[in-house]
Every structure is written in C-alpha cells, then in structure tokens.
Amino acid sequence: MFGLVLATLTAIGVASWLYRPRPPRGLPNDPEVAEAVARLGGALDVEVGDLRFATSFGESEDSGRPPDSTRVARWMAAARTLDVARARHRFDPRFDCLLGHLELAAARLRRAERRYHAALSLAPRYGEARLGLGVTLARRAAAEGRTAQRALRLQAIAQLAAVEAEDPFYRVALFDRVLLLADVGRTDEARQLADRYAALEPGSVWTGVLRRRLDAGRPDSG
Numbered sequence: 001m002f003g004l005v006l007a008t009l010t011a012i013g014v015a016s017w018l019y020r021p022r023p024p025r026g027l028p029n030d031p032e033v034a035e036a037v038a039r040l041g042g043a044l045d046v047e048v049g050d051l052r053f054a055t056s057f058g059e060s061e062d063s064g065r066p067p068d069s070t071r072v073a074r075w076m077a078a079a080r081t082l083d084v085a086r087a088r089h090r091f092d093p094r095f096d097c098l099l100g101h102l103e104l105a106a107a108r109l110r111r112a113e114r115r116y117h118a119a120l121s122l123a124p125r126y127g128e129a130r131l132g133l134g135v136t137l138a139r140r141a142a143a144e145g146r147t148a149q150r151a152l153r154l155q156a157i158a159q160l161a162a163v164e165a166e167d168p169f170y171r172v173a174l175f176d177r178v179l180l181l182a183d184v185g186r187t188d189e190a191r192q193l194a195d196r197y198a199a200l201e202p203g204s205v206w207t208g209v210l211r212r213r214l215d216a217g218r219p220d221s222g
Helices: 002-018 033-038 071-085 093-105 111-122 127-141 147-162 170-183 186-198 206-214
Strands: none
Touching: 033 071, 071 093, 093 111, 093 127, 111 127, 127 170, 147 170, 147 186, 170 186, 170 206, 186 206
C-alpha cells in the first residue's frame, strides 16, 4: 500500500512537471471586449521611441498623422469597458494585459507595470504581457539617471528574453531586445541576436533597421 501511494504521488508530480499549459493568446471572447476594441478604432498609438510594440489590438505604428485629440478619452472608455468584463473573468490574465496596454498608452507606467505583473502571476509564459512589461520598463528607463536607467533596461531585456520563440510576439520582442542590448553596451550579444532576427525576416525593413543601428555603433563606422 505504501509503495502504491508513493508511486501515485510520484506520477502526479511528474505529470505536473511535464504539463505546460498553452500560454494565453488573442482577445477574450466577450461582448465588452468587442465594444472596447470598437472604441479604440484600431491599434493603440503608443509612444515607444525606437522600440517596436504590438498587442492583440494590433501593432503600434507611427502613422505620421498629428495625435488624435480624442484618443485619451477613447482609451479610458475602453479601459472602463474592459474592467467591467474583467470582473466576470477574474482568472483570465488577458484582461490585465489589455488594461496594461491602455495604461502604457496613457504613459501611466507604474500602473501598466502592475497590470502586466498581475497577468504574469496567472500565466508566466504569456508573451504579450512579457513584451508589454519589457517596453514599460524601457520607457521608465528613459526618464531615469544613468545607474537606474541601466538597471531598468536590464530588467526589460530579461522580460523580452522570456518571450518564447513560438510566441506570436517573439519577433517584436527580439527586435526590442537587440536595441536594448546595444544601449547597455552588450554589442556582441546584440549582433548575434540581430543575425537571428535577419534569419527570420531576411530583407525586411526591421532587419535593415537593426543592421543600421548596430553598424552605426561600430568604432570604424565613422
């Protein structure tokens, strides 16, 4: 009997260790989420400097148009709508992640950070939340002194490195990781990862951006 109990517990432990639930992806299937998306009217216009940022709402791109004066009101209306839905889905990390995106768009970085951490506490392999947290930490770094800036960038790099290769946000996270590695002086690692990115997207615009950025940092580039 003792051996049977021990074997059962061992089997349960091994199964728990081997089982890796699929990370959450996409938008929740909820009418409030559809309403929030409609309020946004497209991808979030998030200020991320030279970095890239993408969400389940779509990839943030510089359209060249002047900022929409109603966008903050639309973001907050979308956030209120998502909060209503979140109350019905307490254990779905996608709601905290989406709310984190809206806080990031509004430059409320500490709030965004808390939202992403809440999402990751429920789903540590959630690539979209890792990307959002990495970009948020990089944004915070831009406003800090040199010592704190480097520490925050290293934290951002760690979050971006945690996005798995099979994740739909992997390439965006890899792009940002290369830029931040170059910023903290880890240029050899940045070039290795830039080569990995180039293998995934040979000849793409983003591959060209990485090449130019790294070439500009070479001692003989001038």
